[in-house]
Amino acid sequence: MLNFAFTDEQELFRKSVRKFAQTELAPGYLERAKSDEFPWKIVEMMKRQGLFAINLDPKYGGQGADHVTTGIAIEEIARADFNAVFCIGVGGPLEKFGTEEQRQEWLTRMGRGECFxxxxxxxxxxxxxxxxxxxxxxxxxxxxxxxxxxxxxxxxxxxxxxxxxxxxxxxxxxxxxxxxxxxxxxxxxxxxxxxxxxxxxxxxxxxxxxxxxxxxxxxxxxxGMGFKMVMGEFDFIRVFIALQCLGAAQASLEEAITYAKERHAFGRPIARFEGVSFPIAEHYTLLEAAKLLCYKALWLRDQNLPHTKEAAMVKWWAPRLSVDIIHNCLLIHGHSGYSDEFPLEQRLRDVIGFQIADGTAQIQKIVVAREIIGRDYLPY
Ligand SMILES: Cc1cc2nc3c(=O)[nH]c(=O)nc-3n(C[C@H](O)[C@H](O)[C@H](O)COP(=O)(O)OP(=O)(O)OC[C@H]3O[C@@H](n4cnc5c(N)ncnc54)[C@H](O)[C@@H]3O)c2cc1C
Missing domain, CATH: 2.40.110.10 (Butyryl-CoA Dehydrogenase, subunit A, domain 2)
Structure with missing residues (x-):
């Protein structure tokens, strides 16, 4: 059976996270993004909303959500405030490889939001x-x-x-x-x-x-186990990063669509010009495809199936696609898109870093090539 639908619970969850993120996080994104202060207030808001330590085992104070559900939360939060994703708190190698004593010491504090x-x-x-x-x-x-x-x-x-x-x-x-x-x-x-x-x-x-x-x-x-551990972590963190970038791209596309309907040039809304509407159509298509690949990767992880290739695929593609989308949305806004009063230039600057973080596109392509062509054809 092939089923592309999220479960009813996941749809409801997305709705509630979106409502929270759009009303509580989106309005302050720009102001917070210009500051060097980590927004501890948002950590408290995440806790009240049941989003904090969402992926962590409830034994240590987490919410115990599966990877797909965690991905939904990340996408929706990033759509409102790219940086607020860091306020969720993630477990890391201790969860899988730590002793019970280490987990009690560190993960319970992490679950309470006292230890990042x-x-x-x-x-x-x-x-x-x-x-x-x-x-x-x-x-x-x-x-x-x-x-x-x-x-x-x-x-x-x-x-x-x-x-x-x-x-x-x-x-x-x-x-x-x-x-x-x-x-x-x-x-x-x-x-x-x-x-x-x-x-x-x-x-x-x-x-x-x-x-x-x-x-x-x-x-x-x-x-001697450290390298294996960090690579195992990358296999799902890379997908979370991809969804984080795509969330910011989605918000930018929606703003560009609204603007293209309202802004007039040559006596008509600019949305009527194919030079404006076709890039929007193309980007919407690619955004949808990239999200599907992200959720497939997370679904594979939830089923304990291999997903290294899919994680590397979305890590090289989604940040680059998001940069392209946000850049184009900025151009659709004309001169006003260039101002720091709108979130587009800020999102662009935030997302670019994730083309590099957790492995550049070139490194991801080496991983994908290794998985599909074979280890014997690695460059070194
Ligand atoms: C926003 C951000 C957050 C980060 N957060 C963390 C963090 O929390 N913890 C942490 O440890 N690190 C973090 N990093 C570091 C990040 O993981 C590294 O920057 C990244 O892995 C690339 O390493 P490098 O910068 O040393 O580039 P280099 O490895 O020096 O590469 C330089 C360039 O050469 C290319 N290159 C290298 N090797 C090859 C090859 N074999 N084939 C083709 N091209 C190649 C690269 O793609 C890149 O374009 C972060 C980086 C950024 C930008």
């Missing part, structure tokens, strides 16, 4: 080639001593902890990478922030790690 955990993988000298990281974790009795520098870490100044990826065996390539939970307030950890084109309330930056003494109990899983 960022991802510290990228380094100044390597991003795409994540197996080449140089940060080291050297065992010393009951501790690991961590040294290195992490770069481009989202939420670097307000996250409470990070999933830190470091080499426990520098000679072992990807198999030498291990994953740790690193509290931000540990001696030897220094965070500093970049000034970015978009996503300002989230903020990216560097983490300098100098002789950080991290207890062995902060190792997640076994030594």
């Amino acid at each position: 955990i960022g991802i510290a993988l990228t380094e100044p000298d390597c991003g795409s080639d994540a197996a080449a990281i140089r940060t080291t974790a050297v065992r010393d009795g009951d501790d690991y001593i961590i040294n290195g520098e992490k770069s481009s870490i989202s939420g670097v100044t307000w996250m409470h902890a990070y999933y830190l990826y470091a080499k426990t065996d520098p000679k072992a390539g990807a198999r030498g990478v291990s994953c740790f939970i690193l509290p931000k307030d540990m001696p030897g950890v220094t965070a500093s922030r970049f000034r970015d084109l978009g996503c300002r309330p989230i903020g990216r930056g560097t983490l300098a790690l100098e002789d950080v003494r991290l207890p062995v109990k902060n190792l997640i899983g076994k030594e």
Whole structure:
């Protein structure tokens, strides 16, 4: 049986999230987007709305939603406020690989909204080639001593902890990478922030790690499992990112349609000109197709079926498509679209970052090619 419909519960859920997002989040998007402050108020609103820690196991205070339902929430929230998606809170590798003691310690705090955990993988000298990281974790009795520098870490100044990826065996390539939970307030950890084109309330930056003494109990899983863990996480986070971008594109298309009906040129609404209506029609078609692929990927994950290829497909396609759509919608608005009083230029700046974050288009295409052509034909 092939069924393209969401369940009745999912449709109702979408309706209620949309109502909340459009009335509570959309009006303040622009003002918040210009600020460097993380919007903690929205975290509280998410909690009241039952959206906080939506994907986390209820045992730890989450809502226990499946991936498709979580995707719906992300799409609707991003349609109203791109950056508010960060206020939902996600679990990470601890959920699957942590010990019960670690989960009780970290995930229950996460479920209460008292602990946000960022991802510290990228380094100044390597991003795409994540197996080449140089940060080291050297065992010393009951501790690991961590040294290195992490770069481009989202939420670097307000996250409470990070999933830190470091080499426990520098000679072992990807198999030498291990994953740790690193509290931000540990001696030897220094965070500093970049000034970015978009996503300002989230903020990216560097983490300098100098002789950080991290207890062995902060190792997640076994030594050498870190690379596998982060790749497993990417398999669904990449789809969430895609839906986040598509939500912003959808909002922009709707605004452009309204504007094209109201704006007149040469004695008629500009929506009557095929130069305006055909790009809208094309973008609507592509948007619909990209969303279907996203939900297929999330559905596959919910069925415990392979979805690496689909996640990589939407990660290269959806952010680029969203950039194209928002750009075109800005042009449809003519000179007024160029102003920062409308959300179009802001959305464009926010979405561009996600063409890079969690793996660029080129890296996703390598993954897709590997899955369909075969490992023997990888470039290296
Ligand atoms: C908004 C944003 C948020 C981010 N958040 C986080 C975070 O929270 N945590 C974290 O750890 N990182 C984060 N990152 C970092 C991000 O994951 C990396 O920037 C990304 O993986 C690319 O790495 P790089 O910047 O080092 O580029 P490089 O790897 O140096 O690549 C530079 C260019 O070369 C291309 N290239 C590289 N290798 C190949 C190849 N084999 N074939 C073809 N082209 C290639 C790339 O596609 C890119 O265009 C974030 C980045 C952004 C922009």
